[in-house]
Each structure stands twice: as structure tokens, then as C-alpha cells.
Amino acid sequence: xxxxxxxxxxxxxxxxxxxxxxxxxxxxxxxxxxxxxxxxxxxxxxxxxxxxxxxxxxxxxxxxxxxxxxxxxxxxxxxxxxxxxxxxxxxxxxxxxxxxxxxxxxxxxxxxxxxxxxxxxxxxxxxxxxxxxxxxxxxxxxxxxxxxxxxxxxxxxxxxxxxxxxxxxxxxxxxxxxxxxxxxxxxxxxxxxxxxxxxxxxxxxxxxxxxxxxxxxxxxxxxxxxxxxxxxxxxxxxxxxxxxxxxxxxxxxxxxxxxxxxxxxxxxxxxxxxxxxxxxxxxxxxxxxxxxxxxxxxxxxxxxxxxxxxxxxxxxxxxxxxxxxxxxxxxxxxxxxxxxxxxxxxxxxxxxxxxxxxxxxxxxxxxxxxxxxxxxxxx
Amino acid sequence: xxxxxxxxxxxxxxxxxxxxxxxxxxxxxxxxxxxxxxxxxxxxxxxxxxxxxxxxxxxxxxxxxxxxxxxxxxxxxxxxxxxxxxxxxxxxxxxxxxxxxxxxxxxxxxxxxxxxxxxxxxxxxxxxxxxxxxxxxxxxxxxxxxxxxxxxxxxxxxx
Numbered sequence: 001x002x003x004x005x006x007x008x009x010x011x012x013x014x015x016x017x018x019x020x021x022x023x024x025x026x027x028x029x030x031x032x033x034x035x036x037x038x039x040x041x042x043x044x045x046x047x048x049x050x051x052x053x054x055x056x057x058x059x060x061x062x063x064x065x066x067x068x069x070x071x072x073x074x075x076x077x078x079x080x081x082x083x084x085x086x087x088x089x090x091x092x093x094x095x096x097x098x099x100x101x102x103x104x105x106x107x108x109x110x111x112x113x114x115x116x117x118x119x120x121x122x123x124x125x126x127x128x129x130x131x132x133x134x135x136x137x138x139x140x141x142x143x144x145x146x147x148x149x150x151x152x153x154x155x156x157x158x159x160x161x162x163x164x165x166x167x168x169x170x171x172x173x174x175x176x177x178x179x180x181x182x183x184x185x186x187x188x189x190x191x192x193x194x195x196x197x198x199x200x201x202x203x204x205x206x207x208x209x210x211x212x213x214x215x216x217x218x219x220x221x222x223x224x225x226x227x228x229x230x231x232x233x234x235x236x237x238x239x240x241x242x243x244x245x246x247x248x249x250x251x252x253x254x255x256x257x258x259x260x261x262x263x264x265x266x267x268x269x270x271x272x273x274x275x276x277x278x279x280x281x282x283x284x285x286x287x288x289x290x291x292x293x294x295x296x297x298x299x300x301x302x303x304x305x306x307x308x309x310x311x312x313x314x315x316x317x318x319x320x321x322x323x324x325x326x327x328x329x330x331x332x333x334x335x336x337x338x339x340x341x342x343x344x345x346x347x348x349x350x351x352x353x354x355x356x357x358x359x360x361x362x363x364x365x366x367x368x369x370x371x372x373x374x375x376x377x378x379x
Numbered sequence: 380x381x382x383x384x385x386x387x388x389x390x391x392x393x394x395x396x397x398x399x400x401x402x403x404x405x406x407x408x409x410x411x412x413x414x415x416x417x418x419x420x421x422x423x424x425x426x427x428x429x430x431x432x433x434x435x436x437x438x439x440x441x442x443x444x445x446x447x448x449x450x451x452x453x454x455x456x457x458x459x460x461x462x463x464x465x466x467x468x469x470x471x472x473x474x475x476x477x478x479x480x481x482x483x484x485x486x487x488x489x490x491x492x493x494x495x496x497x498x499x500x501x502x503x504x505x506x507x508x509x510x511x512x513x514x515x516x517x518x519x520x521x522x523x524x525x526x527x528x529x530x531x532x533x534x535x536x537x538x
Contacts (some may be wrong), residue, residue, distance in 0.1 A: 007480070007483065007484075007494065007499055008480035008483070008484075009480075010500050010501075011494070011496065011499040011500055012499060013494070013495075013498070013499045023422055023423075023425075023440075023443065024420065024422040024439075024440050025420060026419065026420070026440070027440075047476065047477075050469050050472035050473045050476065051455070051458075051472045051475075051476065052476055053444070053445040053476070053479060054445070054476075054479045054480055054482075054483040055444065055445045055483065056444060056445055057444075072420070088440070090419045090439060090440075092416060092417075092419060093416065093418075094412055094416060097409075097412050097416070098409050098412050105434075105438065106418060106419055106438045106439040106440065107438055107439075107440055107441075108438050108441070109428055109429075109430035109431065109434070109437040109438045109441045110429060110430060110431055110441075110459075111431055111463060112431050112433040112434055112463060113463060116438070116440070116441075116442075122429075122442075122445075125438070125441055125442050126428070126441060126442030126443070126444055126445070127441075127442035127444070128442065128444050138422075138440040139419075139440065171396075176397070176399065177394055177397060196396075198387065198390040198391075198392065198393050198394075199392050199393070199394070199395055199396040200394065200396050200397055200398070201387075201393065201394035201397040202387065203387045204387070223390055273473065303463065303469060304466070304469050333396070337392070342391055342392035342395070343392075359498055359499055359500065359501045359503075359504075360501050360503050360504035361501075361504075362501055363500065363501020363502075363504040363505060364501070364504045364508065366501075367501075367504075367505070367508075367509060367512070369504060369505075369508035369509055370508050
């Protein structure tokens, strides 16, 4: 089968790889029909995530058709069209039973901090991902969800990660009616977080980024205020100024380790890898939120250390909430929202590529070329 | 730049997921589930799988792709002797990743496959959308390569 093949930082190609096999009774083999490139795939592409082995296939956002089932999977049948949450979750460990599917303890041997994730290095379990013609899906009786009748396939595709992650970012913010919410990052997750903030009753939603085309998009898509941090000298001071000098009730870091905007963070985090990526957005979030406020983190950082003003977390009495998204927990509510038309995630897709074009797709997304917001691989 | 709408309720779906109990911490811990339950059936390892020393055994399922091999594999084996809390775990893994790139490059050449760096690095896209960056990068790499070759030649010439 054809699959994306990681060859080193900024180098990928499409190669023939062996077909995936059923290795566990609860496995399925899914023929991929569409896959996304996620902003967090770029951390792998940039060589920032430890134990990303050459020869791996990335891709944790995908939908497809069930082609083979292990003996233990009884809730699916061959031929089902399924959306596959990016978390690999057993559904029965101490964390899964409480809805923390992202923190499954039985899907990742290589790291105890993270649950298993498709195509996200060996620190997320060493699984191949969905940027391929076929993929092995462990615990297929838990994660994969049959795409509801009538749902657009690309809406279903964005229910595997992007929309749930944006929604959980807003949910973790504990947004109450009347709150001012600042979202750092106007990438796909930031766009969704801004859109979902309204669902929890925000009174004011502000998005900060440096790419004008993305700010224009989110302004229209999520009907929010937008500001370009390159045109404001100090984003923290600016946010204080526009929030009666108190700060925002909730700040969301939807950027993670690839942030721009602070030379020291960029050099130590992205160039020298002395910290686990550039924590610029998190730094701004902590300093922009008001005393007693909440910082919600969905931006992805590496497993080592980052420079953030932890003293201010203490002094301001901030609550920090963060997690990978437990897609399975959120799917029922989000499917309702998509079916009712409250949310239309597919509208953020700007580019479609064939599998053979994937090196260009990564380059365009990584270098923010051609006003790219969300690229999809049509397999 | 921004027109601030004073009435937030005009947004479609406004406050339909409001949850006043989510302030500030969504209730998620259920102490009834604090004991470790029975584990799912164990996947049988067919290749070498390194597992964190912060757990006593493999997780019930795991990926089998790219088992450790060569010098990078030795470094990974060393890394996994140390907990995820230590630099002795993460720094060898980062180093192993870089060594693995070179090992696989050599493997490619041994198998008669000369990698097309231009295509693999998305050069076609850069050529289409950002020629200036491509030209700058190409020039930098060319100058760097010439400088390295010139330095090596001088050093060898002196000997």
C-alpha cells in the first residue's frame, strides 16, 4: 500500500509499505478515504518531538471504511464508514471509564504521560497513522464511530480532532455567561475554540495571531474580534488595556510549541531545542488572564521543559487546565451540533491534495503558503 | 479593525452549552474508579518494543513500527533505562532521531535509492508559491557546502 513516509526533519515522501495486520482481537483495518494534516503533525515534521523514528507514517485525523475486523470487535461490520478519534483508548482502564479517553493507560508502552495516538511518534505508542491507504486501528470497539447518515464526510473528518479539540479548549476554560475569552492562535484549533466559546456563553471573543489571512478568516467564521500581535507592541499590555486593565476571564493557548513572537523563546525552543518548543503563547496567556482566571491549554508541547512565568500563576491565583482531547466523550454532543447546523467544521478546509502530493502539502501548511488553513489528503 | 457587538446572544447557538458547574473545574474524578481494573487482553510483541520504566509491563496494545536498530537503537535502549522525568531519557532520544536520519539515508543509498531532497522537502510547492525563499535557502546551502568543502580541502592540503 502507499503511505506517507517520514525521512527526517522537513523530509517526507510517499512509499510502498506493507499492509497493516490485525495484531490484537480488538483491532480493525480501515481503508482511509480522507486524512488531514494537523498543526501538531508539523511538530513532528519539524523534528521537535523526541523518538520520531524515520520510516513512520503520520496522520491522526482520518476517516475510512472498515475492511477487516479482529474477533473481539462486534459493534462494527466490514464496509462501515467510520470516523476514527485520534486517541487510541481501551475504554476500560481507570482513566477511560471516567471519560479521560486521551489518557488511556493501555495504549502506549513508551510513555506514561500520554495515551496512544495514531501516527504521532513512539512517545505516543509507536503506531502508524492515517496518511496512508490503510491503517491498523486498535481498540476498534471503542474509538471508531459510524458516520451518521447524511453527514458530510469532511464534517466527519474534522470531528476526529479539530472540532473536539477546539470545543474542549473552550470547555476547559470554564467559560461563563459574560466572560471575555482570548484565544491565542488562529490556526484550525484556535478558529474552532473561538467558535465554540460562544456556545458556552462568552460575551466577548478575541483572537490573537500574526497571519492576517487567518485573522480575516476567523473574524468571519467565528464572528469575533481579531488582533495582529505584530501590529501591537506588547500583546499582554494590549489585552489588559482592552479589558478594563483586569485581563481576560479565560485565555486559551491554541498554538503550542511552534509559536512565533518572542525571539528568546524561538531561539531556545525552536532553533536550539533547549526547551520543548517555544512557549510564547502560553507565556502570554498566563500574563493576560485576570487574577483568578483560567488558562486552557490545547497547544501541543514536547515532553521536556518550557520557560513559562509560573510565579505569576501562583501570584494571580490562576487555574491552568490542559489535556489532549477525549474525542470519544465529546462526540455525541458535537455530532448534534454539526447535524443541527450550529457548527460547520468543513468550512475551514482550504486545500485538498492527493497522497502523492503530500510533501508539497506539508510544505504549504508548514510555511503558511497560499493562505492555507486546513489541508486534507484525499486518498 | 474590529466592530464589537454588544449583544453576544446574536451568535448562533450562544450559551447552549452553558454549564454553571464548570467553574472552574469540570467534575471528572470518580473515586469509585480509583482501583486498577482488569486489563484488556495483552498483544504479543513480535519485534523489540521499548517501554517506559514508569510502568511494569507493556500496555495491552502497542505499535510495532520501526523497532530500534543500529547506533540509534542502542541510544534508544539506553534512554528507556531512565524515567520520563530525566534528561537521560529525552536527550539520547533526540540524538538518536538525528543519527537515525543518517542511518536511513545510508540504507536508502545502499538499496539503490537516491533520495530526491527537492521533492521530499516540498520544493515544488516552494517553487510555485515562494520562489524567493527557495532561492535564498538554495544559495545558503550551496555557500555552506562550498565553505565546508573548501575548509576540508585546506586542512587535508596542510597535512
